[in-house]
Amino acid sequence: MDAKSIRRTFLEFFQSKQHAIVPSAPLVIKNDPTLMFTNAGMNQFKDYFLGNKAAEDARVADTQKCLRVSGKHNDLEEVGIDTYHHTMFEMLGNWSFGDYFKKEAIEWGWELLTEVYKLPKDRLYVTVFEGDEGDGTELDQEAIDIWKGLIDEDRIIPANKKDNFWEMGETGPCGPCSEIHIDLRNDEERAKVDGLGLVNEDHPLVVEIWNLVFMQFNRKADGSLVSLPNKHIDTGMGFERLCMAIQQKESNYDTDVFQPMIQFLAAKSGKEYGKDEKIDIAIRVISDHIRAISFAIADGQLPSNNKAGYVIRRILRRAVRYGYTFLDFNKPFMYELVDILSDQFEETFPEVISQKDFIKKVVMQEEAAFLRTLDKGLAILQKAMDAASDKTIVGKEAFTLYDTFGFPLDLTQLIASENGFSVDTAGFDVAMQEQKDRARAASASEKGDWIDVNDGDSVEFLGYDALESDASILRYREVTEKKKTIIQLVLDQTPFYAESGGQVGDKGILVSGEETIAIFDTKKENDLIIHFANKLPSNPSAPVVAKVDASRRSLTENNHSATHLLHAALQEVLGDHVAQKGSLVNEKHLRFDFSHFQKVETEEIEKIEKIVNQRIRQNIQLNEQRNVPIEDAKAMGATALFGEKYGDFVRVITFDSDYSVELCGGTHVPATGKIGLFKITAESSVAAGVRRIEAITADAAEEYVDEQITLLQEIKELLKAKDPKKAVADLVEAKAALSKEVETLRNKELQAVKNELASKAVAKDGFNFIAAKVSVANAQGLKQLAYDLKAVVENMFLILAADVDGKPQVAVMIDEELVKAKDLHAGKIVKELAKEIKGGGGGQPFFATAGGKDINGLDAVVEKAQELLA
Numbered sequence: 001m002d003a004k005s006i007r008r009t010f011l012e013f014f015q016s017k018q019h020a021i022v023p024s025a026p027l028v029i030k031n032d033p034t035l036m037f038t039n040a041g042m043n044q045f046k047d048y049f050l051g052n053k054a055a056e057d058a059r060v061a062d063t064q065k066c067l068r069v070s071g072k073h074n075d076l077e078e079v080g081i082d083t084y085h086h087t088m089f090e091m092l093g094n095w096s097f098g099d100y101f102k103k104e105a106i107e108w109g110w111e112l113l114t115e116v117y118k119l120p121k122d123r124l125y126v127t128v129f130e131g132d133e134g135d136g137t138e139l140d141q142e143a144i145d146i147w148k149g150l151i152d153e154d155r156i157i158p159a160n161k162k163d164n165f166w167e168m169g170e171t172g173p174c175g176p177c178s179e180i181h182i183d184l185r186n187d188e189e190r191a192k193v194d195g196l197g198l199v200n201e202d203h204p205l206v207v208e209i210w211n212l213v214f215m216q217f218n219r220k221a222d223g224s225l226v227s228l229p230n231k232h233i234d235t236g237m238g239f240e241r242l243c244m245a246i247q248q249k250e251s252n253y254d255t256d257v258f259q260p261m262i263q264f265l266a267a268k269s270g271k272e273y274g275k276d277e278k279i280d281i282a283i284r285v286i287s288d289h290i291r292a293i294s295f296a297i298a299d300g301q302l303p304s305n306n307k308a309g310y311v312i313r314r315i316l317r318r319a320v321r322y323g324y325t326f327l328d329f330n331k332p333f334m335y336e337l338v339d340i341l342s343d344q345f346e347e348t349f350p351e352v353i354s355q356k357d358f359i360k361k362v363v364m365q366e367e368a369a370f371l372r373t374l375d376k377g378l379a380i381l382q383k384a385m386d387a388a389s390d391k392t393i394v395g396k397e398a399f400t401l402y403d404t405f406g407f408p409l410d411l412t413q414l415i416a417s418e419n420g421f422s423v424d425t426a427g428f429d430v431a432m433q434e435q436k437d438r439a440r441a442a443s444a445s446e447k448g449d450w451i452d453v454n455d456g457d458s459v460e461f462l463g464y465d466a467l468e469s470d471a472s473i474l475r476y477r478e479v480t481e482k483k484k485t486i487i488q489l490v491l492d493q494t495p496f497y498a499e500s501g502g503q504v505g506d507k508g509i510l511v512s513g514e515e516t517i518a519i520f521d522t523k524k525e526n527d528l529i530i531h532f533a534n535k536l537p538s539n540p541s542a543p544v545v546a547k548v549d550a551s552r553r554s555l556t557e558n559n560h561s562a563t564h565l566l567h568a569a570l571q572e573v574l575g576d577h578v579a580q581k582g583s584l585v586n587e588k589h590l591r592f593d594f595s596h597f598q599k600v601e602t603e604e605i606e607k608i609e610k611i612v613n614q615r616i617r618q619n620i621q622l623n624e625q626r627n628v629p630i631e632d633a634k635a636m637g638a639t640a641l642f643g644e645k646y647g648d649f650v651r652v653i654t655f656d657s658d659y660s661v662e663l664c665g666g667t668h669v670p671a672t673g674k675i676g677l678f679k680i681t682a683e684s685s686v687a688a689g690v691r692r693i694e695a696i697t698a699d700a701a702e703e704y705v706d707e708q709i710t711l712l713q714e715i716k717e718l719l720k721a722k723d724p725k726k727a728v729a730d731l732v733e734a735k736a737a738l739s740k741e742v743e744t745l746r747n748k749e750l751q752a753v754k755n756e757l758a759s760k761a762v763a764k765d766g767f768n769f770i771a772a773k774v775s776v777a778n779a780q781g782l783k784q785l786a787y788d789l790k791a792v793v794e795n796m797f798l799i800l801a802a803d804v805d806g807k808p809q810v811a812v813m814i815d816e817e818l819v820k821a822k823d824l825h826a827g828k829i830v831k832e833l834a835k836e837i838k839g840g841g842g843g844q845p846f847f848a849t850a851g852g853k854d855i856n857g858l859d860a861v862v863e864k865a866q867e868l869l870a
């Protein structure tokens with residue numbers, strides 16, 4: 001069975017058991033501070049488990065893109081070294097939200113594996129949770145009893161909390177689980193060693209394929225477990241591992257999921273896969289990593305220098321260095337794999353094919369950039385080796401390579417060992433720890449548990465229709481960040497818009513009796529709307545009135561609607577390839593990032609601005625449609641964003657159905673005329689293939705234009721000219737001519753001074769001594785004067801006390817031969833003389849200068865100099 005049929009069969013099987021098939025959530029998580037990337041199928045359903053939200057379907061199945069490279073689940077170090085852990089993988093899953101529980105989950109799982117996929121029963125083992133004293137949980141006898149009806153009892157293995165109690169993160173939904181493992185060794189090996197003892201022992205051919213989690217607890221911040229309101233089923237099966245099992249392979253990479261890429265890499269590098277372990281690992285790593293990178297980019301996460309973006313960049317660099325070191329690729333190569341990938345996922349994850357060119361561009365530029373620092377890093381590494389005393393590279397140096405040049409420690413170690421060196425890894429760890437401590441100190445944030453105040457589950461957003469409403473506080477918690485404690489509040493209903501889709505969260509007030517509490521921000525966490533305040537009302541259970549800062553909201557709306565008009569204008573002027581890559585909309589301005597491969601030219605900017613302003617003047621009425629079935633919205637041609645998670649029902653914002661139709665949850669103007677005026681203030685590049693436009697609207701735009709006009713007016717007045725452009729051009733020309741003239745005059749003057757000084761030289765003790773006070777235009781002039789004198793006066797000993805454009809300076813110059821013969825040092829002399837002008841300085845033995853603060857001391861300098869001579 002090929003991979004596509006295996007995936008389809010899974011979904012059809014659960015469809016036949018009344019499961020709704022839902023799309024994968026994006027790989028990159030936007031509204032959850034506890035998680036950067038989706039790491040399990042259940043992430044998108046977290047709120048259902050916690051009871052924050054009611055599930056639309058009680059039974060659901062899907063294939064979910066997962067990434068396990070950070071946080072609680074991090075498999076990065078294994079990837080490619082072993083044959084069954086990936087960075088990005090598909091997790092096939094079926095769920096019950098308070099519907100069926102252990103019996104159906106176990107029986108259906110078994111039916112699918114053994115009867116539909118026909119995996120041999122004598123190769124399968126199952127584990128069950130043995131209980132944990134610390135948590136106060138017990139042996140899962142219920143699961144054992146169900147399994148007994150399906151599989152030999154000696155194939156049921158009790159296992160501990162580490163393996164059989166599933167947790168998404170440090171806090172959140174969790175529960176005991178039961179895993180299904182398969183023994184893929186050949187018969188000979190199986191006869192020699194019983195598979196039973198190899199389960200959960202990291203054997204590459206005795207691996208876990210499916211985990212059935214029985215969600216029944218919530219892990220709180222203090223580490224304790226509380227029961228969830230309902231019991232749920234959450235299962236996750238590694239798609240690539242399932243393919244290996246069904247296709248009877250010994251490695252995920254031998255399945256048709258990876259083979260096309262493996263073959264490509266082998267052919268391109270001219271190396272054979274399966275001959276040399278080092279080369280094999282490199283090929284596996286690359287064919288794995290390109291998947292994580294491509295899907296992350298498709299979901300809107302570009303490689304960058306922090307957070308999720310840095311994770312992606314690191315993965316990319318790891319792959320590039322494997323290619324560089326083991327496959328001799330010294331030019332970008334990974335981007336070529338994107339073609340293969342996008343074809344492969346055309347049916348399941350079309351986001352890769354529709355953004356193929358963009359992904360390729362980003363990957364190629366990232367590769368090229370790292371290949372540049374790779375060289376530099378290698379040079380630095382060479383220097384570190386040259387400087388190493390005992391054939392050990394200093395840990396700090398290795399850390400610099402890691403931190404500044406993106407060199408993973410293992411690359412530094414590898415190159416070092418090729419040259420007979422080793423790396424002080426303890427020192428590296430110390431430097432790393434220091435950096436981590438700094439980072440932790442900077443971002444330390446502590447969240448208390450939610451404290452329930454009033455009953456109620458649902459949270460209703462009223463802010464599309466109202467800016468003020470009655471409400472009651474459902475719950476609150478304290479959050480401490482950077483030593484400051486704030487209160488986060490959840491209301492049963494609220495007009496406050498929570499930051500999302502680029503639009504900032506509302507500010508405003510809560511009125512509770514006599515008391516007024518300022519709300520300084522509103523954010524989303526999953527689907528909760530969280531209000532940020534500095535204090536809690538004295539009676540939190542009393543009713544409140546929630547009021548949004550209306551004028552700020554109104555200005556923000558202008559900018560949000562303008563963003564839609566801009567998006568459509570960009571597509572009209574630049575082309576259909578323009579896709580939104582990010583945006584920020586607040587009361588002051590708007591920022592819009594989009595895919596486009598070159599600078600937006602001035603004429604294009606003008607065109608875009610013109611279109612938007614025309615649309616504004618047409619005063620197009622807002623057409624806001626809520627709860628539109630997603631399919632209908634797509635049929636309307638609505639622009640959706642990649643990497644954004646949309647439900648089955650969406651909100652559609654239209655400004656003229658032939659112009660701008662977007663899926664959007666933000667707030668908008670009732671008609672475009674309210675925007676007033678739109679002005680682009682900047683155009684720039686933010687990343688490979690991504691441009692940014694910044695703009696302002698309404699009052700801000702008017703002010704901006706007024707300022708520009710005033711400025712021009714003032715310039716005209718200053719110039720006293722009707723044609724300021726010509727006047728400025730004339731001025732520039734005149735200034736250049738004047739500068740030239742001044743220069744000539746200065747030179748002449750300097751020549752005259754020089755001649756005079758030269759004629760006054762006094763011969764004594766083999767020197768021709770000159771000490772004088774002079775006045776020059778700048779420091780360069782003083783130096784010039786000294787050197788000019790040197791050219792005409794032999795055996796010179798020169799001391800100049802200079803007024804340099806109002807500031808005192810001293811210069812001392814002594815003939816080089818005499819410096820040597822008489823062991824003199826101009827630097828020392830100038831230091832002594834500079835005391836008279838309250839300054840200091842130094843220089844070479846034959847020439848030195850000093851600056852000072854007291855211009856009145858110049859005469860004293862000359863006097864002191866005369867004393868030197870006496």
Ligand code: ATP
Pocket residue numbers: 068075084085086087088089091208209210211236237238239240241
């Ligand atoms: P393992 O112990 O093998 O790392 P796990 O206990 O971390 O697995 P779960 O968190 O239970 O795995 O995830 C459910 C399923 O997802 C696993 O049974 C496995 O088939 C698959 N899976 C987990 N991690 C990976 C990975 N890094 N790459 C590919 N598949 C994976």
Ligand code: MG
Pocket residue numbers: 073075
């Ligand atoms: Mg794991």
